[in-house]
Amino acid sequence: MPRRKAVPSEQLGLLEVRSKTAPCVPAIRKVVADWRKSNYKGVTDTTQALLNYWFKTDHRLPNGRPFWYHDSQREAMETLVYVYEVARIRRHKELLEKYAHDMPGLRLLQYDDFARYCIKMATGSGKTKVMSLAIAWQYFNAVVEGKEGYAKTFMIIAPNVIVFERLRTDFSGGRIFRTDPVIPPEMKIFWDFDCYMRGEAERASSQGALYLTNIQQFYERSDKGAEQEPEELTAVLGPKHQASQLEIGDFDQRIVKRGGPCLILNDEAHHTHDEDSEWNKVIRRLHSAIPNGLAAQLDFTATPRYSKGALFTWVIYDYPLKQAIIDNIVKRPIKGIATGIQEGRSDVASTRYKAYLSAGVERWREYRGQLSPLGKKPILFVMMNDTDDADDVGDYLRVKYPEEFGGDKLQIIHTDKTGEVSKKELDKARKVVREVDEAESPVNCIVSVLMLREGWDVQNVTVVVGLRPYTSKANILPEQTIGRGLRLMFRGLTKDYTERVDVIGNNAFIKFVEDLEKDEDMELETFKVGVDKLIIVTIAPDPQKMDKDITLPLLSPILARKKTLAEEIAGLDIASMTCPPLPSREGDKEAQTFQYEGYDIITLQKIVERDYTIPEAQTAQEVISYYAKRIAQDVKLPSQFASLAPKVREFLEIKAFGRNVNIEDPAMTKAISTNVAQYVTVKTFVNALRALVVEELQPQLLNAGRKLSETMPFPFSRPTLDAKKTVFNLVPCENDFEKRFAKFLEGANDVAAFAKLPDPFGFVIEYTDAVSNLRYYQPDFVVVLHDGIHYLVETKGREDVDVAHKDRAAQIWCENATLLTGTSWNYIKVPQKEFEKLQPTQFSDLLVFASARLI
Secondary structure, three states: OOOOOOOOOOHHOOOOOOOOOOOOOHHHHHHHHHHOOOOOOOOOOHHHHHHHHOOOEEOOOOOOOOOOOOOHHHHHHHHHHHHHHOOOOOOHHHHHHHHOOOOOOOOOOOOOOOOEEEEEOOOOHHHHHHHHHHHHHHHHHHHHHOOOOOOOOOEEOOOOOEEEEEEHHHHHHHHHHHHHHOOOHHHHHHHEEEEOOOOOOOOOOOEEEEEEEEEHHOOOOOOHHHHHHHHHHHHHHHOOOOOOOOOOHHHHHHHHHHOEEEEEEEEOOOOOOOOOHHHHHHHHHHHHHOOHHHHHHHEEEOOOHHHHEEOOOOOEEOOOHHHHHHHHOOEEEEEEEOOOOOOOOOOHHHHHOHHHHHHHHHHHHHHHHHHHHHOOOOEEEEEEOOHHHHHHHHHHHHHHHHHOHHHHHHHEEEEEOOOOOOHHHHHHHHHHHOOOOOOOOOOOOEEEEEEOOOOOOOOOOOEEEEEEOOHHHHOOOHHHHOOOOOOOOOOOOOOOOEEEEEEOHHHHHHHHHHHHHHOOOOEEEEEEEEOOOOOEEOOOOOOHHHHHHHHHHHHOEEEEEOOOOOHHHHOHHHHHOOOOOOOOOOEEEEEEEEHEEEEHHHHHHHHHOOOOOOOOOOHHHHHHHHHHHHHHHOOOOOHHHHHHHHHEEEEHHHHOOOOOOOOHHHHHHHOOOOEEEEEHHHHHHHHEEEEEEEEOOOOOOOEEEEHHHHHEEOOOEEEEEEEOOOOEEEEEEOOOHHHHHHHHHHHHHOOEEEEEEOOOHHHOOOEEOOOOOEEOOOOOOEEOOOOEEEEEEEOOOOOOHHHHHHHHHHHHEEEEEEEEEEEEEEEEEEHHHHHHHHHOOHHHHHHHHHHOOOO
C-alpha cells in the first residue's frame, strides 16, 4: 500500500518548517540521513533485518487493513539505533561533545552513569509504537546476536495511573507485539517474552520480560504524613497510587533478579529533567542494583522542556507539532476568530462566557451533522478557570441543552492546579477515558479545569472551548493546551483526509494558543465563528446508482514466504555455484588473481572489513555455524540454520578454494575465517537461495467477489468529481491527473461503469520487490466496458524502481481472475505524458498502452 502522503504546507496555511530544536538534533539528523542512504551500514544483521521488515515491507493487520509506520516513527527508531549501535554514544557528555561541540555553556547532567536519550514526538504521533520497536530491537540483538550491552529486560514507567491505564491497553499480554508488525515472521522462533502489569505475579521463566508500572509503585508511602506531600512532588508524580505492600519494591527486585542489562522507558517524561526527583532516584538505584546496570534510559515526551522553555540537552530526535500537522499525523488545529463576541459583565462563569459557550455548541452541532454519516460522534471539550466555574458551566449546559448535554451526556472532570485529575474524580475519569470514543458512550461534552494532561488519548474531540486566563503560574505548556484534541479520529481508515480540531475561546485563551504558534514557528488557519460553516466531504455508495456497482473477485494469494526450505537447501548443487577461488593464505596465486564483484582482494578486504567482522573462531565448526546463521538471517529463514550448516561445510571443503581442502587444518580454519571468505560465502548462498524464499501458489477463487457498494462511508480532503458512471456519490481523486482521467472515463461512450478504488475498500495485489520483500499494490481504477470486459487501470505520473514488479503482479492477477471467474479481466498502465499527447475520447483508444505485457 502507498504510505501516507504529507500534505504540502501551503494547503495548511502553515509557514515553512523552521522549528527550533535541541542542541544535538541538527547534527544527528544530518548524520542519520547520510547513514540511511548507506542502507544502515554498521548495524548487526539482526538490526538490518528488523529495519527492513518494519520500514521497507508492506503490512496488513489481522482485520485486513493496511498498516505502515509513519516516517516520524521510522526516523525516531533510526536515530536511536544510530546513536546507540553505530555511534555508540553512552554518556551525556560524549553526546554533547560529538553533536553540539559548537554550542558552549550547555549544562551537563549531574548524574551521567549510563546512556540517556530523549525522543521528542508530538502528541498523537505514536510514541508507544516506537517504544515497542525499541524493545524488540534490544531484545533480538541480545538473544539472536548475543550482543553485550543489549537488554532482554525492560521497564516502562508511567507518571500516573491514567497513563498507566493507556499503556496497559497496548502492552497487557503482549498485545502490541501481536497486533502490530513488530516481530518479523522469521524471528518468531526467538520470541520468548512476558509482559507484566503492575501487581501481576511472576510466571514461568522467559528469556525476556517487560514490566509496566507507574512511578508511584516505588514510593513507600505510609498513611502518616501522606497529606503533607509537597506540591512539587505531586506535580511530577500525579495523584498518589495506593500501592499495596506486596507491590512496593516488587518490580525492582524482580528486575534485579533477572540480571542486566535493563532498558528503562519513561512515558510522558517531561518531568525527568529534575535530577533530584524521586523518579530519577529510583532509576539510579536500579542502575546500581542491576548486574551490568542499565542499557539505557529512554525518555519519551512531546514537551521535554526545562522550566524556562529550552529543550532537554539529551534530546536526540525531535518531531515537532508543526511537522506532525503538515504530515497529517495529528489533527490540524483551526483557530476560531470570534468577531463581535465579548465576555459578559458578570462574576458568574456561565453568564460571563455565555456567547463563547453558545458558539462552541453550535460548532459542535455542525460536526455532529457532518460526522453522522460516518458513524462518528464528536466531543465538545470546555476548559474553565476553577472547579466552581466548571460546575456552574456544566450545570448551565445541562439545563440549556438537555437533549445534547443533559444527565450523563456531560461529564465534569475536576483537576488540581497542576493539571492532574483530583483523587475523588479519578475513577470517573478513568471510565470516561476508556469509553468516551465508543459509539455506545453517552458523553457528548467534557468540562474540566485546565486541559487534561498526559494519558487523555481521546480521539473524538473536535471542538475545544477555552475560557480561562492562562498564566505562566499554571504550570502547563502551550502544546498541552490543545494536545488532548490532536489525536486522529480516522487513523488507519484513509490517508486522504485532513482532520481538524476547532479552537474557540476568550481573548486570554487565544493569546495562549498564539504562544503555541510562536513556539512552533507556525501560523494556524482560522475560521470566523458563526460565519464559516463546516463541510466534511464524505465518499459513500449512492443507493440511486447501484447499476454502476462493480464486483472484484477475491483470489487467494499467489505469493507466500516459505516456512521451510529444507528440501531446496538439501538439493543445492554446490559444485555449480559460481564464485572465484578464495586464497588459502596471504599472497598466494589465488590472492593475486582474485576478483569478486569488480574488486581485487585488497580492495574487497577494505570494503568488507567496515561492515563484516567475524568473531574469532577456534574451530571450523564455529565458522560454519556463524556463516549458516548469517545466511539464514539474510534470506529471512533462521529456522533453516541446521539445514544450511552441512551445505556451508560442503561449499568450503570442495568449492570455495577451487579444490578440495581439509578445513579442520588450522591453516585452513584461519583461511575460512577471513572477512572476505565470509562475505563471498554468504553472498554466494544468498544469491542461490533468494529466488527460493518466495513461492508461487496455485490461485483459487475464495469468493465470487466483493461489491464496491460494500465500502463504508469515509471522509476525503483531496479533489473529487461528480460522475454518473460510478457507484459512489463522488469520485475521490488523489491528484489532478486522476481527476482528469476520471472525467475522461465519464465521457467515454464505451465505458459502462468505473470507480476509483478507495483505500477503505482494501483491494490489493501481492508482489515482490527487487529484494524479495512481500509488498502490496493497489491499482487506481477499475473500469467495465459495455461489452463486459473489465480493466484494472494504473495512472502513472512518474515511475519508481518497483513499477515493473507491480505491473507484472497486476497482469498475473487479471489472468487468474479471468481463468477462475470466466469474466475477462485486463490490465492497462496509462502514463500521464502519453495520455495527454494522445487526447483519447474512447477507452478503446487506451489499448495502445496495453503493449506493456508480461515478459
